[in-house]
Each structure stands twice: as structure tokens, then as C-alpha cells.
Amino acid sequence: MSDNVKVAVRVRPFNRREKDRNAQLCIEMKGAQTIIRGDAGEKKFTFDYSYWSHDGFEEREDGLLVPTSPKYADQQRVFEDLGQLVLENAWEGYNCSLFAYGQTGSGKSYSMVGYGVNRGIVPISCEDLFRRMQEQADNPMMRFKVSFSMLEIYNEQVRDLLTTKNKQGGLSVREDPSQGRFVVRDLKNAKVESYRDIEHQIEIGTRNRTVASTNMNSTSSRAHTIICITFEKITKDPDSGQEMSKRSEINLVDLAGSERADSTGATGERLKEGSNINKSLSTLGNVIAALAENRKGAHIPYRDSVLTKLLKNALGGNSKTIMIAALSPASINYDETLSTLRYADRAKQIKNKAVVNESPTEKLIRELKEQVEALKAQLGGNIPAAPGGDGAASVDVEALRRQMEEEIRYMEALSKEMAFQEDRETGSREEADAQHAELEAAKRKQATVCHFINLNEDPALDRVIRHFVEGDTVMVGKWSENQNEAEKPDVVLSGLSIRKHHAKVLQADGKITIEPGSAVAETKVNGVKIDKPTDLRHNDRVLFGTNNLFLFINPQHPEPSEGTPETVDYDFAQSELARASGFDMDGKDPDEQQRIEALLEMLPMIAEVNAISDEMQKAINFEVALVSSQLLDTTGLSRTHTTSTQVMIKGKERETGNEWLLDRGEFVERRFRMQEIYQEWSYDPDQEAPQFGPAVDATDPFYLEHATFVVGVSAVFVKHLAHALDFDGEYDIIDYQAQPQGKVEVSFTPCMADGAPLADDFDLEDPSDLIGQAYYIKVGMGWGCGCAVNESFFDSSPGFPCSSLARPIMYRWMSGRPRSCRPNSQTH
Numbered sequence: 001m002s003d004n005v006k007v008a009v010r011v012r013p014f015n016r017r018e019k020d021r022n023a024q025l026c027i028e029m030k031g032a033q034t035i036i037r038g039d040a041g042e043k044k045f046t047f048d049y050s051y052w053s054h055d056g057f058e059e060r061e062d063g064l065l066v067p068t069s070p071k072y073a074d075q076q077r078v079f080e081d082l083g084q085l086v087l088e089n090a091w092e093g094y095n096c097s098l099f100a101y102g103q104t105g106s107g108k109s110y111s112m113v114g115y116g117v118n119r120g121i122v123p124i125s126c127e128d129l130f131r132r133m134q135e136q137a138d139n140p141m142m143r144f145k146v147s148f149s150m151l152e153i154y155n156e157q158v159r160d161l162l163t164t165k166n167k168q169g170g171l172s173v174r175e176d177p178s179q180g181r182f183v184v185r186d187l188k189n190a191k192v193e194s195y196r197d198i199e200h201q202i203e204i205g206t207r208n209r210t211v212a213s214t215n216m217n218s219t220s221s222r223a224h225t226i227i228c229i230t231f232e233k234i235t236k237d238p239d240s241g242q243e244m245s246k247r248s249e250i251n252l253v254d255l256a257g258s259e260r261a262d263s264t265g266a267t268g269e270r271l272k273e274g275s276n277i278n279k280s281l282s283t284l285g286n287v288i289a290a291l292a293e294n295r296k297g298a299h300i301p302y303r304d305s306v307l308t309k310l311l312k313n314a315l316g317g318n319s320k321t322i323m324i325a326a327l328s329p330a331s332i333n334y335d336e337t338l339s340t341l342r343y344a345d346r347a348k349q350i351k352n353k354a355v356v357n358e359s360p361t362e363k364l365i366r367e368l369k370e371q372v373e374a375l376k377a378q379l380g381g382n383i384p385a386a387p388g389g390d391g392a393a394s395v396d397v398e399a400l401r402r403q404m405e406e407e408i409r410y411m412e413a414l415s416k417e418m419a420f421q422e423d424r425e426t427g428s429r430e431e432a433d434a435q436h437a438e439l440e441a442a443k444r445k446q447a448t449v450c451h452f453i454n455l456n457e458d459p460a461l462d463r464v465i466r467h468f469v470e471g472d473t474v475m476v477g478k479w480s481e482n483q484n485e486a487e488k489p490d491v492v493l494s495g496l497s498i499r500k501h502h503a504k505v506l507q508a509d510g511k512i513t514i515e516p517g518s519a520v521a522e523t524k525v526n527g528v529k530i531d532k533p534t535d536l537r538h539n540d541r542v543l544f545g546t547n548n549l550f551l552f553i554n555p556q557h558p559e560p561s562e563g564t565p566e567t568v569d570y571d572f573a574q575s576e577l578a579r580a581s582g583f584d585m586d587g588k589d590p591d592e593q594q595r596i597e598a599l600l601e602m603l604p605m606i607a608e609v610n611a612i613s614d615e616m617q618k619a620i621n622f623e624v625a626l627v628s629s630q631l632l633d634t635t636g637l638s639r640t641h642t643t644s645t646q647v648m649i650k651g652k653e654r655e656t657g658n659e660w661l662l663d664r665g666e667f668v669e670r671r672f673r674m675q676e677i678y679q680e681w682s683y684d685p686d687q688e689a690p691q692f693g694p695a696v697d698a699t700d701p702f703y704l705e706h707a708t709f710v711v712g713v714s715a716v717f718v719k720h721l722a723h724a725l726d727f728d729g730e731y732d733i734i735d736y737q738a739q740p741q742g743k744v745e746v747s748f749t750p751c752m753a754d755g756a757p758l759a760d761d762f763d764l765e766d767p768s769d770l771i772g773q774a775y776y777i778k779v780g781m782g783w784g785c786g787c788a789v790n791e792s793f794f795d796s797s798p799g800f801p802c803s804s805l806a807r808p809i810m811y812r813w814m815s816g817r818p819r820s821c822r823p824n825s826q827t828h
């Protein structure tokens, strides 16, 4: 029987930023109905479950959010509907999948894993699963097997989160035809025997995710996390003694943020193609759309991405599937939220065919395997030869051999089919134990020993890693497995701009100081770069290199430095860094708030990209450029209509001084591709650094030659055209900071549609005669000064309609060293 995918939506409370910007609520829920309101009116959707978690709750002292109104759906309620459903199905032997979809920060992780005491569906379900198993502890006819794996898909590569030793390029995904599904080769699958075991595995996985994300700076919202719990229930028939096994694979999927490319402001087809920002997510959309259409024989593009390969069963296959769509309540996110609702609406149409995975158990497989081994051994030369060794007897032996080979093949296939009954634990137990011991030791020490704790913009990865300050001297630096163990620093960091001897932390007489390891090793304390031993106090922020941001915790002396607020978080640390770089972070009105948010987002990315550029010897640096919105509005390039300053990014070629201005979208895309090439390159530490060197072509994200940006605008009064008079003149080009950047000579000549001069007898008595008529003008560019006029955005047709006059004049601009004025007459 086929089952539709069950869909739930959940709306979270306003977050701090939304409150600061006086966000308006755009979601309403009535029963199972969800309504979204925007400028274009309201749209209604109906789902299996609509969870209102926006208001109607209070926070208890321990942080638990408890309902004050029956409307509020807390974590327990969501678990009771969705988690219980998963458990019931798993118990019966069905595969189950639960996946969370929504834009970054909409509440996916909150629903799936939860934060602190507000535990999400995954931990509560796991606990409940073990509780149910415990209830059967005295039942000799029933036993269980549970195993756990956790992986991340980032940039189409699979990373095992239960180990720190992932190979370059990630794990491979192969199709297993015998099971009709895709599997990840060499993925660690840990046997778990209690809920505590699962908690540990999740902690290990989260820690490894945090380290990986720190190495490449906050990439977590672009990654998909899949937790897979394999649950096997084995029951013995009291009469025959025959064991039967029901097995369920429970996939719990926290998808990457669903922002569409255009909302990141992505520009340019070339960039979109070059960097496949989230192929998995877009393919998931295509798979859902194709399945929702439900056309017989339609091609479902599962194979187009890693995520859809792994979710093949969950979507349209052998699985009971639930999707939870996380919604932001704020009208500023209207477009994204509407797109999430549409996605969820489509997912409702998907039909799955779940079957109970039931079969006789491992005893049978074991016997089968033993038989195979015995047959193989015989085949290996022990087949008794017929006495006398005549021809007829050897034919018999050959026939016997063929028969045995056939039998082995059959039995191997059979045991493979039943392979799910094998003991599924894979991977090194030693490593798991070591990671586990480290985590436990950290928990014991954290209340008494000074330590650094990481800050991350993703709340799920925030305060996950601790490095302790034990002994008089603690060395901080880079190290890899192929280096000498004796050189290993006490605190090993990786990622950008981390040096071998990066910093030294000294402890004497209850006082802690930190000093840089060398002149090139950059460490900032409370936003300021240090160049000498500096005292560290409780809650001080310490940034090693560009990405490794920590909070220093001193449990023995919890007195913070002056000016430290009561709660110090990632946002505070970032605004402190921005302030220390000279940016004003105190805006009060919503436009300024928006600028500050943009700065807070851009500055760490710029620092990261500059570090990559340095390490790869690209000779290009990036910095923030605050650009007048008026200029962007005049040129029609502004994406958001604000009256204030916009945050853009200026790329500067060190050698020539040439500068390019990039908007956020283009910069974000380029940064992503820079991370890609850097990651590939940095995997091999022996590789020579200047493999890339200065950017030379358009495939290199550091290559800025072809980027087009607005040098400035020249205002031209075109009154003469109303009288069909030609004119020309020199005009100032004014840049985004209202500074003159050069001059351009432009001429305007009214003409015929084909560009030919107006007829001699053309007479225009009254300009209003032109209204409603096509009117053609030739625009000539005499010369440009202070800039090289390489390209104009005028239509290439010989004439263009009058209305096009409103279009801005744009050039590819190379500022910096002045170039000679180049007469260059271009007439259109």
C-alpha cells in the first residue's frame, strides 16, 4: 500500500535581529492550515501538522520553553506527533525518514536535535527507543541491535562525522543493486547499546562537524547532516526456535539552508555554473517536483546529486517519510518562507511504498557462509581426483567444479541479500573510545580548569570545542599526522593563517598571559591584534588566525575585563572585531541595523578570503566598501531599495592598484569557489604553494578582469533632444563616494531607425509631437579620461528607443594607476 509523505510546518519565535528591526509577523495558523500574508495578499496551505511555536510560551529558569497557551507547540508535542510516528514504524520494521527543510536560521536544527534542555525529535526519540527496548529486557524471545552513523554532505562530498580521519574527496557513494539503494562506502557505523551511547555519538559527530566548519569558516549552513540509526528487532519463535528479524533504517536529515541563489544576490550565469553552490538541494527540489507530478514512467533524477542518491528510499521508495518545514515568522523573509511552503506543499504529493523488512536471522546467514567457505576450500584443490586419472574421470571433476562454482555464486548472492542481518559495526573502536574519553574528560574539567571554548555563528556548533590550559606553558599551533609527534603543540588548531608556532599561553601565580608565537602569527584579544604578552581574563575573546574564534574561560577567577557585557556571544565578538577595524557598529535605525548586519556577515568572510589569497599567492586583497545607495539606485544596480549606505566588497590587485567593486552575491559565490580550490589544494600539505599564482583566467575566482562594475555616473541633461537637436559635451564621472573619477565625452545625435541622419527636411515644431512616437538617437563616446572605456552597455543595435536613455552608462573600470586617455569613438 502506498503512503503519502507526511508534512509538518513549524514557525519559530522572532530572533533578536528580527526584533531589532521591528519585524512584522507574516504567518498565521488555524488548525492544520498555515496562512502567509504579504503585499500580494494571503496564501493558504494545508498540512498534516501546523505547529505554532512563535509565541504563547515562557522560558523557565533552566532554559526550558514551556507553553502558556495551548496554541504553542513545544518540543514534546512535536515529538509526540512525529517522533512517535517514527518509532512506531521503526518498531514494526519499516524504514523511516524524517527530514527538516527551511532557510538558514528557520529552526531546522532546533526541531531535529534541539538546544540544551529543549531537546529535539532526535534525542527524545532515541531515548524512547531505548526505553521501549528496556521494557523487553526480561523477554528471552526478543533481542535488539542498534547502530549509528552520522555523515555530512558538503559540496557534493560525503564526510564521516564519527571520525576525524576523512580522506580527500570524501567517501564514495555506490549503488548496491542487491539492495536497490545507494550506500556510502567505509562509513563508520557504531554499535550503540544505550541512549547514553547515542548521545556520545552525536556529541562526537557535532564536535567533528565544528572542527571541519572552523577550518573552512562557517560553512555549516551549506551542509546536509544525515544521522542513520539502524534498528533491528529479533524475535524467536517459541515452537520452532526459528529467529526472525525486523529491521528498520531511520534516517534523520537536517538539510542545508534552503536560500535560493537569487536571494544571496548571486549574479552572472558564469558564476552560477562555475560554482555549484548546492547541487544536492536543487536536485532534491527536482526529485520532489518529479515525484509530486506522479507521472508513470517519469524519470526521477535521483542520481544527479549525492543527497538524492542517499535519500532515494526516503523519497518514493521503501520508507515512511515525514518532512518538517521550518518557517521564519518575519515578513522580511516572506519570499523564502513562501518558497518553503510551496516546497512542503509539493512534498505532500509524494507517495512511498514502505514494506516491513523482515527475514530469518543471522543463524541462517552464518550457516550459508560456512557452506560457501567449505565449498570454496574444496574448490581450492581438495576435490578428490578419480583414481587412475583417466580422461572420463577428469571430465567429471570439471563438471563438479562448475557445479560447485554455480552453487557458491548462488549462496553468496543469497547471503548478500540477507546482508542486513550481519553485525553492522564498522570502523575503528579505538578512535571512538579515544574521542569519547576526551569528551568525558572535558566535561569533568570544565568547571575547574581554565580553557578556551569555541564561538560559532551556527548555534548548533557554538561552544562545542574546549582546549584546556594545563601546566605552565601551553603551545598553540598547527600540526599534522605526518609531522613528528614530539613537535605536536598542546593545542592543535587548523584552518587559515594558523602557524606552526602560533601562540603561547603562560600560567603563573594564577595569572594567564598569551603571546604571539612569531611576528607573522596573528592573534587578536578582544578584537585587537597582540604583539606582546597580554593578560587574559575570564570571557575575553581570542581569535587565532582568521577563523578560530574562542572565548577564554577562567572558572577560578571569573572576573571579566572592563567593558565585557554579561553575555558574550559570536555576534558580540564579531562586532568587536569590526569596531576595532574602524567600523561604526552603533546604528539604531533599521537601515543602519541592516548595514551592521551586512558588515558582521562580510568581515569574517573577507578576512578568510584574504588569508586564502595570501596563502595561494594571489596578490589580490579584498576590503569592505561602503557605497552610497543613491549611486546604486541611479544606476539601477541596487537590489534593495534603501536610503542608506550599502555594503559592497572592493577587490584590489596589489601590483597594479586596480580595483573592482563586487556586490554581496558575487562575492559570496566567488568565496565559495575560493574555498573549494583552497580545500582541494590544502589537503596535500606537500604541494607547492604557488600552484595557482596570480589569477589568469575566468575560471579562477580570484580573476577579476571580467567583472563589470559601476565606475560612477555622469549626469547628462538631454533637453536638446526634445527639439531634435544634437549636442555633445564633457561630463564628470562621479564615483560611489561622490568623488570625481574621470571624465567622458559623449555626443547625442537624433537619427533614423537605421542610424542614418535625420532627413534634411525633418522639422519638429513642438516636442509634444514626439509623444507616442519611436525616437532614435545615436550616442557617441569621444573619449574617457582616467578610465579605460572597454565596453558599454548600450544596445548594440544601430539605434535604440528613447526610453533606453534612462539606462546608466557603465564601464569596466580600472582605477588605480591612471591610464592614458584613449580616443575611442563608439557610436551606436
Ligand SMILES: Nc1ncnc2c1ncn2[C@@H]1O[C@H](COP(=O)(O)OP(=O)(O)OP(=O)(O)O)[C@@H](O)[C@H]1O
Binding pocket: 011, 012, 013, 015, 053, 065, 102, 103, 104, 105, 106, 107, 108, 109, 110, 111, 115, 220, 221, 255, 256, 257, 326, 458, 459, 460
Ligand atoms: N521553535 C523554536 N522555539 C524557540 N527557538 C527556536 C525555535 N526554532 C528555532 N529557534 C531558535 O532559532 C535559532 C535558529 O534555529 P536553528 O539553528 O534551529 O536554525 P536552522 O534552520 O537549523 O539554521 P541552519 O540552517 O543555520 O542550521 C536558534 O537560536 C534556535 O534556538
